[in-house]
C-alpha cells in the first residue's frame with residue numbers, strides 16, 4: 001500500500017520518524033506524542049555464516065533495507081510524510097559504514113520535506129527506551145534519578161540518569177562487553193552466533209555451580225570480562241585434552257555456570273552503585289537484558305534492597321528505531337536539533 005500523500009496540515013501533535021542503523025539492524029519507527037505507532041526492523045542474516053557482524057556487508061544490507069523499512073514504518077503508523085514533525089537518526093556510537101547509511105538517508109529525507117533533523121546518541125536512546133509508551137493505561141516508567149544497566153554486544157555500562165537529557169556513564173567495561181563474553185564463549189562451544197540466547201536456553205537445564213570461572217577484581221563501578229573469557233577457554237582446552245566429548249557432555253552445565261558468573265559480575269557493581277548513590281530505581285537495557293538469569297537476579301535483588309526494577313519488552317532492548325524516535329521526541333520538545341553537517345561517530349561519548 002502506498003504511503004498517504006497529503007498537504008501539510010498544521011497540528012499540535014508531534015510525529016517523529018526514528019531511524020536506527022548503528023550495527024546490523026535496519027529499523028524505522030514513528031512515535032506520536034511519545035506513543036508508539038510503528039517499529040519495523042529488518043535483521044541481516046548475511047552475517048550468520050561469519051560468526052559475527054561484517055561491517056562492509058552490514059552497510060550494504062542497510063542500503064538495501066532502509067527504504068522498504070521506512071516505507072513500512074510510515075504505512076503501519078498510518079500517517080503521511082507531511083504529518084511528520086522531525087526526523088531523528090542514530091549518529092553514534094556504532095559501525096561507521098552502517099551509521100552513514102542511516103544518517104545520509106535521514107538527512108536527505110528531512111531536507112526534501114523541509115523537516116528539522118535530530119541526531120541521537122545510541123546509548124542515550126537505549127536508556128530512554130523505558131519511556132516509550134504503547135498507549136496502555138498501566139504503564140510504569142522510571143523516575144529520576146535512576147540507574148540503568150546497559151548491557152549489549154558492544155556495551156556494558158552503568159549509567160546514572162538524572163533527566164532525559166542528563167546522563168553520566170559511571171562505570172563501564174575496560175575490555176569486552178557482557179554480550180561479547182556470552183558470544184565468544186558460546187563460539188568456543190560450537191554454538192551459533194550470536195551465542196547469548198543459546199547459552200541462556202541451555203543454561204535452563206544446567207547446574208550453575210558445576211564450574212567456576214575467574215571474576216574480575218577491578219576498581220569502582222567498572223567491568224571486565226576478558227579474564228572470564230580466558231578462564232572459560234583454558235578450562236575447555238584442558239578438559240577436552242582429557243575427554244574429547246567434554247563439551248558435548250557438559251554443555252548445559254557450562255552454559256549455566258557461565259551465565260551465573262556473568263550475571264554475578266554485572267549485579268555486584270550495580271548493587272554497589274545503587275548503595276553508594278542511594279538510588280532505588282534500577283532499569284536495564286540492551287540485548288543482554290533478555291537474559292533470563294539477569295532478569296531473575298534483578299527482580300530478586302530488587303525485592304531484597306527495595307529497588308523498583310524496570311525491565312523493558314525484548315523488542316525495545318535490542319537495537320530498534322522506537323528508542324531513537326522517543327529520544328528524538330524528547331530532544332524535539334527541548335528544541336535540540338542538528339544541522340546537515342553533523343557526521344556519525346564510531347566511539348562512545350562519555351556524557352550525553
Ligand code: KG4
Nearest residue numbers: 152153154179194196200287288290291318
Ligand atoms: O543490543 P543488542 O541487540 O545489539 C548489539 O549490541 O549488537 O545486543 C546483542 C547482544 C549479543 O551479544 C547477544 O548474544 C546478547 O545481546 N543476547 C543475550 C540474550 N539475548 C541476546 N545474551 C544473553 N542471554 C540472552 N537471552
